[in-house]
Amino acid sequence: MTRSELSQYLSEFLQVAKYKDYAPNGLQVEGREQIATIVTGVSACQALIDKAIELNADAILVHHGFFWKGEPQVITGMKQRRIKALLSQDINLYGYHLPLDGHPKLGNNAELARRLDITGAESLEGVAQGLVWQGRLDKPMSAKAFSARLAQVLNREALHIGDEEGEIQTLAWCSGGAQDYIDIASELGVDAFISGEVSERTYHSAIELGVHYFAAGHHATERYGIQALGEHLASEFGLTHHFVDIDNPV
Template sequence: MQRKQFTQLLNDILKPDSIADFCPNGLQVEGASEVKKIVTGVTASQALIDAAITENADTILVHHGYFWKGESQPITGMKKRRIAALLNNDINLYGYHLPLDIHPEIGNNAQLAKLLDIEFTAGLESGPNSVPVKGRLKTPLSGEEFADKITQVLNRAPLTSLVRKEKIDTIAWCTGGGQGYIDLAAAQGIDAYLTGEASEQTIHSSREQGIDFFAAGHHATERYGIKALGELLAEQHGFDVTFIDIDNPV
């Protein structure tokens, strides 16, 4: 498929114009004019680029790409080496951030809910494109039981603040660095909040507002949207797609 058609296909799936973001969504670095071999991954790190070169990929598709608001603009050092590797090997780089988080089927939030047996009910914020969402556990669990489930499913033990004696029924969640939404979840009387990261003040919010908290890892909670997108492209459009998981403990 020609690059222009592929870009339109991705935009039709993810609808990046529907939400304001902190980075450009879509084609970020232009490479080969035809898309044949795709590598997907969470972040466009040097390790992922090197793996894509080994795979003879012409396109890399990630959740965390480049050119974030507020980042240093000069293309030097690490940024220069990454972009040079893409250009020297004629590799396209596509990044989709919030549009991949919020997609109702293949998005990070949707995929994490599927893995952890959570039923979606609504957005946590008002409006049609809430980044954090809320729902219920299909089977209510104690905080300890839910932490064990996260460990088994994501293959990493979450950081927890378990302050309630009752089982968790209602839960809100946001993959990645969504710890700031815990206060919104607590204000709505939700039993527990799940995200990727924690800040120092997050634990105080949990303790003082009586809401169980789970930080299961930014990378660990966001592996599944980009993987699902690649699987969709392979199954429905015939692309050769390889998901490469570059481990990250954060």
């Protein structure tokens, strides 16, 4: 598969043009033309790049890439070292942020629903670019029991705000740094809202709105979309795929 073929396929498959984002989606650092081996991971950190070099990858696909709005535009220090490593080994870097959160089949939010056994999962079209999802559990369960399910599935203990004996059945969620969408969850009338990160203000919002809140980890809630994308590309085009999970407790 060529570099441009992969770019075009992913642009269409992930509906990149649909999203107004904070970083470029698609090819961010150009490497070799032919791609046979891909590495996927959550963030384009040095540890992931080093592992991709070790695995002789032709391309790295990440959820969190480079060139975010508001960051310094110069290529110095940490950014220089990362990009230099990619260029010296002729490795392509692709980044897909919001398009990977919102994909209806294998995005981060779709994968959370599948892994947490949430039924009737659907995104709220026209609200927050379709990034907030809602669904329900087959049977009501206590907040304490749902916290245990989150910990088991995501391999990370979630912070829960609310009465641990309170009952949960209806949910809304948005992976990553989406704590302020708790207001949307409240308007939906759901029992609980899940996101990755939490802020000081989130505690008061959850208590006053009467919504159970679970901060399950930015990395943990966004681990599975990029992995599913890599598996899809391997199946569709016969690419060799390695998912590399660089541990991150945040």
